[in-house]
Each structure stands twice: as structure tokens, then as C-alpha cells.
Amino acid sequence: xxxxxxxxxxxxxxxxxxxxxxxxxxxxxxxxxxxxxxxxxxxxxxxxxxxxxxxxxxxxxxxxxxxxxxxxxxxxxxxxxxxxxxxxxxxxxxxxxxxxxxxxxxxxxxxxxxxxxxxxxxxxxxxxxxxxxxxxxxxxxxxxxxxxxxxxxxxxxxxxxxxxxxxxxxxxxxxxxxxxxxxxxxxxxxxxxxxxxxxxxxxxxxxxxxxxxxxxxxxxxxxxxxxxxxxxxxxxxxxxxxxxxxxxxxxxxxxxxxxxxxxxxxxxxxxxxxxxxxxxxxxxxxxxxxxxxxxxxxxxxxxxxxxxxxxxxxxxxxxxxxxxxxxxxxxxxxxxxxxxxxxxxxxxxxxxxxxxxxxxxxxxxxxxxxxxxxxxxxxxxxxxxxxxxxxxxxxxxxxxxxxxxxxxxxxxxxxxxxxxxxxxxxxxxxxxxxxxxxxxxxxxxxxxxxxxxxxxxxxxxxxxxxxxxxxxxxxxxxxxxxxxxxxxxxxxxxxxxxxxxxxxxxxxxxxxxxxxxxxxxxxxxxxxxxxxxxxxxxxxxxxxxxxx
Amino acid sequence: xxxxxxxxxxxxxxxxxxxxxxxxxxxxxxxxxxxxxxxxxxxxxxxxxxxxxxxxxxxxxxxxxxxxxxxxxxxxxxxxxxxxxxxxxxxxxxxxxxxxxxxxxxxxxxxxxxxxxxxxxxxxxxxxxxxxxxxxxxxxxxxxxxxxxxxxxxxxxxxxxxxxxxxxxxxxxxxxxxxxxxxxxxxxxxxxxxxxxxxxxxxxxxxxxxxxxxxxxxxxxxxxxxxxxxxxxxxxxxxxxxxxxxxxxxxxxxxxxxxxxxxxxxxxxxxxxxxxxxxxxxxxxxxxxxxxxxxxxxxxxxxxxxxxxxxxxxxxxxx
Numbered sequence: 001x002x003x004x005x006x007x008x009x010x011x012x013x014x015x016x017x018x019x020x021x022x023x024x025x026x027x028x029x030x031x032x033x034x035x036x037x038x039x040x041x042x043x044x045x046x047x048x049x050x051x052x053x054x055x056x057x058x059x060x061x062x063x064x065x066x067x068x069x070x071x072x073x074x075x076x077x078x079x080x081x082x083x084x085x086x087x088x089x090x091x092x093x094x095x096x097x098x099x100x101x102x103x104x105x106x107x108x109x110x111x112x113x114x115x116x117x118x119x120x121x122x123x124x125x126x127x128x129x130x131x132x133x134x135x136x137x138x139x140x141x142x143x144x145x146x147x148x149x150x151x152x153x154x155x156x157x158x159x160x161x162x163x164x165x166x167x168x169x170x171x172x173x174x175x176x177x178x179x180x181x182x183x184x185x186x187x188x189x190x191x192x193x194x195x196x197x198x199x200x201x202x203x204x205x206x207x208x209x210x211x212x213x214x215x216x217x218x219x220x221x222x223x224x225x226x227x228x229x230x231x232x233x234x235x236x237x238x239x240x241x242x243x244x245x246x247x248x249x250x251x252x253x254x255x256x257x258x259x260x261x262x263x264x265x266x267x268x269x270x271x272x273x274x275x276x277x278x279x280x281x282x283x284x285x286x287x288x289x290x291x292x293x294x295x296x297x298x299x300x301x302x303x304x305x306x307x308x309x310x311x312x313x314x315x316x317x318x319x320x321x322x323x324x325x326x327x328x329x330x331x332x333x334x335x336x337x338x339x340x341x342x343x344x345x346x347x348x349x350x351x352x353x354x355x356x357x358x359x360x361x362x363x364x365x366x367x368x369x370x371x372x373x374x375x376x377x378x379x380x381x382x383x384x385x386x387x388x389x390x391x392x393x394x395x396x397x398x399x400x401x402x403x404x405x406x407x408x409x410x411x412x413x414x415x416x417x418x419x420x421x422x423x424x425x426x427x428x429x430x431x432x433x434x435x436x437x438x439x440x441x442x443x444x445x446x447x448x449x450x451x452x453x454x455x456x457x458x459x460x461x462x463x464x465x466x467x468x469x470x471x472x473x474x475x476x477x478x479x480x481x482x483x484x485x486x487x488x489x490x491x492x493x494x495x496x497x498x499x500x501x502x503x504x505x506x507x508x509x510x511x512x513x514x515x516x517x518x519x520x521x522x523x524x525x526x527x528x529x530x531x532x533x534x535x536x537x538x539x540x541x542x543x544x545x546x547x548x
Numbered sequence: 549x550x551x552x553x554x555x556x557x558x559x560x561x562x563x564x565x566x567x568x569x570x571x572x573x574x575x576x577x578x579x580x581x582x583x584x585x586x587x588x589x590x591x592x593x594x595x596x597x598x599x600x601x602x603x604x605x606x607x608x609x610x611x612x613x614x615x616x617x618x619x620x621x622x623x624x625x626x627x628x629x630x631x632x633x634x635x636x637x638x639x640x641x642x643x644x645x646x647x648x649x650x651x652x653x654x655x656x657x658x659x660x661x662x663x664x665x666x667x668x669x670x671x672x673x674x675x676x677x678x679x680x681x682x683x684x685x686x687x688x689x690x691x692x693x694x695x696x697x698x699x700x701x702x703x704x705x706x707x708x709x710x711x712x713x714x715x716x717x718x719x720x721x722x723x724x725x726x727x728x729x730x731x732x733x734x735x736x737x738x739x740x741x742x743x744x745x746x747x748x749x750x751x752x753x754x755x756x757x758x759x760x761x762x763x764x765x766x767x768x769x770x771x772x773x774x775x776x777x778x779x780x781x782x783x784x785x786x787x788x789x790x791x792x793x794x795x796x797x798x799x800x801x802x803x804x805x806x807x808x809x810x811x812x813x814x815x816x817x818x819x820x821x822x823x824x825x826x827x828x829x830x831x832x833x834x835x836x837x838x839x840x841x842x843x844x845x846x847x848x849x850x851x852x853x854x855x856x857x858x859x860x861x862x863x864x865x866x867x
């Protein structure tokens with residue numbers, strides 16, 4: 001795992017030799033940039049500089065503010081405070097960034113920004129039309145993208161006339177990267193998780209191309225969860241945490257473990273000292289608890305041989321980086337249609353996106369609260385308003401929901417709306433409650449109330465399955481499964497659960513393809529042995545359940 | 549060798565996309581054969597012209613509907629709009645051609661404003677165009693309360709034009725399909741319009757204005773609606789604001805039969821031409837089969853549903 005000895009990319013110039021980034025005008029400088037969405041401080045006084053001709057790696061855990069910073073750097077959003085300076089021209093806070101200021105800054109999005117119904121060439125025209133002729137633009141765009149794809153990804157198999165919707169996910173990612181790179185001048189190329197859906201060969205050729213860009217004088221900002229890749233290709237590494245860049249170090253001499261430590265270790269300490277409430281005492285999981293639900297080698301739709309058990313009265317956490325299969329597990333438990341999933345009893349689901357899928361905005365709090373429980377409260381299909389009112393009143397008191405049971409849902413604050421949605425699930429008679437990252441952007445007091453509620457309900461025999469993108473929340477669980485690439489990479493029990501360990505395990509690249517430059521020198525690990533960065537993390541992995 | 553073979557054959561995805569239009573083509577051919585067996589004169593040039601002429605204004609309106617559906621919107625006012633144009637054509641365009649022409653351009657501008665309104669106020673297109681349909685209807689009734697008037701001579705003579713070498717209605721049908729194809733599939737304007745229906749975020753990130761794309765689409769739809777109204781009045785010889793009220797939903801059916809979708813993103817001008825002709829032929833076939841006029845709409849709707857079901861089936865097989 002030690003990257004120090006790995007050779008850098010083929011075109012690499014050793015940092016410090018043959019480069020003098022400080023003399024030239026920096027490509028982009030973010031000075032004290034802050035950005036707030038509602039209650040969430042996405043960026044809190046961030047500073048970042050990208051020099052000409054360098055590769056800067058940007059790492060950080062979920063919610064550290066990477067995506068917001070990138071949106072600001074790419075000129076998609078203005079910042080609330082501070083300033084962004086592009087090639088010496090300052091874009092002050094509070095103004096909507098003008099497109100011409102950010103013309104040399106190009107970004108390849110993880111989710112791609114291609115139009116699926118259009119051909120590759122047409123997509124290229126949309127985003128790179130400035131360099132294309134007005135007549136015969138289609139042919140020029142096709143030629144440009146074909147050349148660029150051949151340069152970055154030899155053997156890509158993409159025709160410029162293909163519609164994007166007909167391409168594979170890896171090919172779409174390639175087209176997206178080619179799209180972003182087609183600009184002149186290309187001052188800064190931002191790559192957001194570029195290798196997440198690429199195979200090892202494509203990743204290797206991409207990083208070779210990254211070196212070509214810097215050799216031509218452009219800069220690359222690389223955002224990736226694959227720390228080893230970042231370390232092998234970047235000149236400098238910036239570590240983000242809680243909305244600001246906390247470290248900015250030369251990549252040379254930095255190890256994967258050092259970066260992991262910078263990303264999370266101190267946060268866990270802070271969490272224990274009061275910013276987050278300490279975890280409630282929990283009952284140690286017993287082997288004889290009856291199993292409520294079980295997944296055995298669940299595969300398909302983002303899952304790759306996941307095995308896990310949910311016991312009665314247990315709070316089970318699903319952790320790891322966002323989008324590694326946790327939500328698919330909740331989906332399986334909610335609708336156990338396949339044979340690899342066994343679920344006993346009823347379930348209730350708490351969606352994370354309350355605006356889209358959780359709230360009936362025109363109804364009152366009481367109506368929102370009792371809609372799931374209504375069937376069990378009713379007798380012979382006739383509603384019993386008195387009982388409903390009693391149940392609603394009880395929950396409003398328990399969670400101290402502001403405004404009372406008769407308030408209109410839309411008049412409530414976001415936090416109080418979230419309380420109602422969580423209470424709705426617990427007010428039903430469901431044996432198992434599924435939480436889909438429900439506390440994002442909720443204030444700390446509400447969270448404290450809800451954590452208490454979860455523990456109290458679990459003590460009464462309810463099972464809770466809880467996906468959270470905030471690792472600190474996992475401290476309230478009895479057991480935590482950490483996900484990576486649709487697999488369970490670790491099972492943490494009781495005192496083992498800590499933010500540090502979750503971060504360490506979720507970034508473990510044991511079964512990932514080795515990064516580009518490292519490929520030559522690192523022997524490929526056999527996939528059966530799962531190597532993880534932290535000790536005691538290799539607990540109950542998916543493999544144990546796979547055979548039954 | 550296998551490489552040469554696979555490159556010569558259309559891709560699976562391509563087959564899937566053109567399947568609806570192919571189904572409509574088969575239905576069209578079947579109906580022509582059926583009509584010809586019942587009434588052999590259908591296969592003569594004048595007979596075929598007569599059969600197709602019903603479809604001409606419908607196809608123009610359907611192309612307008614297709615453009616709006618390609619940005620993910622739907623136009624519930626196109627029927628009344630075409631009706632209003634026939635009224636203007638039968639009144640103002642005769643009495644003072646200049647004023648009439650200006651009014652027609654103002655109607656196109658009205659569509660552009662409607663598009664801007666939909667975008668800026670975030671009104672669902674469904675609601676806004678439904679509201680607009682009452683405006684068109686009200687204006688039409690105000691200008692010409694009862695059906696009547698006469699169309700200008702040049703328009704009437706175009707409607708009566710009967711070349712002997714080929715069926716006259718094919719000319720406008722193919723011309724408008726070609727025009728819309730060049731606009732929506734070959735031009736950069738078309739790319740911007742389809743991108744709006746496909747992925748508005750990508751359009752915005754590319755530094756292009758979704759507003760101008762939407763306004764351009766509505767302007768094109770308005771222009772095609774005006775052409776549709778002129779063609780309709782050239783056939784009927786007068787103006788009637790409710791003469792095209794059935795167009796609103798039949799145009800949607802024509803787009804769907806031609807391979808378009810409510811999702812937005814795809815433009816199918818040739819498919820719309822085929823779908824429109826097939827729908828026009830349905831009523832002819834039913835008359836020849838002596839189906840009671842009262843039942844015709846029901847049978848027409850049933851055929852549309854059957855084709856849609858067949859299309860869904862083919863889509864699933866080819867997935």
C-alpha cells in the first residue's frame with residue numbers, strides 16, 4: 001500500500017524539478033470562499049490554488065464540500081463570500097459568474113453532462129461549439145471527438161454517430177471526459193471521480209493523458225475516492241474536511257494512510273467531545289437474537305454478493321462512501337422480490353429527500369404523521385379520528401414538533417418536517433424501519449431528538465436499518481456494514497464502530513484495480529483475500545454467505 | 549467478415565427506435581391494401597390524392613406537436629389554434645391581405661410568448677397551452693361566430709390543384725417532413741431544442757440558454773400551426789374555429805405512432821409523416837367498411853391503443 005516507491009506517470013516530471021509553478025499566474029485561486037445552502041454550510045472559508053501545469057488531487061469524505069467547491073471553481077455557481085480568481089481576473093462573491101470568465105475551465109462530471117438522446121458529435125457541438133465551424137459542424141465535431149478519444153482511450157469503441165443512450169456506462173464516461181477536454185485553451189480540466197466507472201486499462205490511459213495535458217501547460221484538478229490513484233498521479237494533494245481545505249501537501253512522500261488520517265481522524269475526536277451527542281449505551285448484539293431480515297449473496301442492480309443479517313431490536317448501519325450499494329440494500333429490504341433476500345414482518349421506509357418523496361405539503365402534521373398508521377388504527381376500513389388524533393398528539397409531544405398537530409406541513413421548518421416523516425414510520429406498526437440517509441441537512445437539536453427516538457424504539461424490539469452518509473451518525477448503531485463497490489467490505493460491531501475506522505475501510509482499495517501508474521509495479525492481489533487498511537476490519541464479509 | 553456484417557446491419561438500438569414507425573408503416577400499407585380491395589379507385593392518382601388530402605393539415609399540425617414534444621412539452625391548444633388560423637384565412641386574409649398576414653405573424657409571435665411564459669413562470673406546458681386553447685377559441689368566435697367566409701383565391705386554387713402524374717398531397721407532406729428534419733436533426737438549432745428535452749442541465753452547463761431553445765421551439769410550432777390552418781382552409785373553402793378541435797389529441801397520437809415520446813429529446817419528422825398518414829387513412833378505411841360515423845372515433849382510438857400496445861411489446865423484445 002505504500003505509494004512512495006511507485007513511479008509516477010510516464011510523462012511525470014518529479015515535483016520540484018523542472019517546474020516553477022510559483023512564477024506564473026495561477027490558473028485558479030479560491031480565496032476564503034464560503035457557500036451556504038439553507039442551513040448547511042457547504043463551504044466555510046476555503047482556500048485553494050491551482051498552478052499552471054500541475055495536477056492537484058482533491059480528496060475528502062462525504063459532505064466535505066468537494067462537489068460544491070468544484071461547482072464554484074467551474075463557474076456554475078457564485079460564492080456567498082470570498083472570491084475566485086481565474087487567470088488573474090477576479091470574480092467577486094455574490095455575483096452570478098459570467099461564462100466568459102470560466103471559458104478555459106472545463107469539468108468532466110461524474111454523472112456526466114451529456115444529452116442521452118443526442119449523438120456523441122452533437123453533444124460535442126453543444127459544449128465545444130466555439131472551436132467548431134458554423135457549416136459542416138457535424139463532421140468537424142465528429143473528427144475532433146474521434147481524435148481526442150483515440151488519444152485518451154485507444155480502443156474505446158465509440159463512434160461519434162452513436163447516441164449517448166446506446167453507449168455503455170464506461171463509454172459514456174469516456175465521452176464525457178473527451179467532451180470536457182475539447183476546448184482551446186484548456187487551462188484547467190476538472191475530473192470528478194473519472195475512473196469510478198472505467199476499467200483499469202482505461203484508467204491507466206486517462207492518467208497518461210492527464211500528464212499530456214500538464215505537459216502542454218494545462219492544469220488538472222483530480223477528485224477521487226481512490227487515494228492511491230490520486231497519490232500516483234498528482235503533484236499536490238489538498239484534503240477537504242467540513243467545508244474547507246485543511247491540508248495542502250506535495251504528493252511526493254505522502255502515503256495512503258497519511259491521507260486517510262488527514263481526512264478523518266481528528267473529526268472523530270471532535271465528534272466525541274460534544275459537537276455530536278455521545279452514543280447512547282447499547283445492548284451488545286447477541287448471537288441468539290431472532291433474525292428479521294437477511295440478504296444472502298445478493299447480486300445485481302449495484303450489488304455484488306452482499307450478505308447481511310438484521311436481528312430483532314437491532315440498529316444496523318449501512319456506511320461507506322455514497323452510492324456504493326447501500327440504497328440498493330434498502331431497496332431490497334423494502335421490496336424483497338428476489339430469492340436472495342428474506343424479510344420477515346412489515347417495513348416502513350423513511351426517504352432522505354423529503355421534498356421529493358416524503359411530504360404531503362398541503363396536509364396537516366397530524367395527517368402526514370398518521371398516513372402510514374391509518375390502516376392499523378382503522379376498524380373494518382373505517383377511520384377512527386379520535387384514535388388518530390391521539391396518536392398524532394402523542395408523537396408531536398414526544399418529538400416536540402413545533403406548531404402542533406394541526407399546523408400545515410408546508411409551514412414547518414425542514415427539521416420539523418423531517419421529524420414528522422421519521423415519526424410517521426415509527427408510528428406505524430412496522431417491525432423494521434428503513435432509513436435512507438434521512439438526517440442530511442437537519443439541525444443538531446432535531447438530530448439529537450431523532451437519535452434518541454431510534455434507540456428507544458430499538459429497545460422495544462423494532463429493527464432499524466439506517467443508511468447514512470455521515471459517518472459520525474453510525475456511532476448510534478449496534479452493528480455497521482461498510483460498503484464499497486456494491487460489496488460489504490467490513491462489519492463493525494459495538495465498540496469497533498468509529499468514524500476513523502469507517503473512513504479507513506471505505507477507502508480501502510484492496511479489491512480495486514490498481515491505479516494507472518502503479519499498475520506496473522504492484523503485484524495484483526488475489527481477489528479472494530480482502531485487504532483493508534484498518535486492522536479488525538476484515539470481519540464478516542460477503543464471502544461467508546455466498547455459498548448458501 | 550463478421551465486422552463487415554455487423555456494420556452493414558442497423559444496430560439493435562436503431563432497430564428499436566425505428567420500430568414504432570415501422571409498425572405504423574405496416575399498418576399504413578395494410579390499410580391501403582384493404583381500401584384498394586374494397587374500392588379499386590383508391591390506387592389511381594385522383595383516388596389516392598383524395599384519400600391522402602385529409603392527412604395534409606393534420607401532418608403539419610402533428611409536426612408542430614412533435615417539436616414541442618421533443619422538448620418534453622405538450623400542446624393542448626394546437627386544435628383551436630389551427631381553427632383560429634382558418635378563421636383568419638377566411639376573413640381578414642381576404643378582405644385585407646396585408647392585415648391578415650400581419651395577424652398570422654402575430655399569432656406565431658403569440659406562440660413564442662407562450663413558450664417564454666412557460667419557461668420563465670415555470671407553468672406546466674399542459675396547463676399553459678390548455679389555457680391558450682381557450683384564448684384561440686375565443687378569438688376565433690369573436691372574428692367569425694358561425695362557420696363561413698371564403699378562402700383567398702390563391703389558397704383555394706392550391707387546394708384544388710390536381711396534377712395527373714402524382715398524388716398532390718404527397719408534395720406538402722414530404723416537403724414539411726424534410727423541412728422539419730433539416731431544422732430539428734441537421735441544424736444546430738435542432739440540437740439545442742432536442743438537448744433541452746433530453747438534458748436541460750447539460751444545455752445550461754454548456755453555456756446555452758434553455759429559454760431561447762424553448763422560444764425557438766414554440767415559434768417553429770406556431771409557424772407550422774399557421775401553415776396547417778392555411779392548408780385546412782384551402783380544403784374546406786371557409787373558416788371554422790372548431791373545424792380542427794380533434795387535432796389536439798390526434799396530433800399527439802400521430803407523434804406517438806411515429807416513434808416520438810412524452811419524455812422529450814427525440815425528433816421523428818419522418819415517423820410523424822407516416823403516423824399522420826396512417827391516422828388519416830383510418831377514417832377512410834372505416835367509411836369504406838361502412839362503420840357508422842358515430843362509432844368511428846371509438847374504432848380510431850382502439851386502433852391507436854392497439855398500435856401503442858404492439859410498440860411497447862416490440863420495445864420489450866428488443867431491449
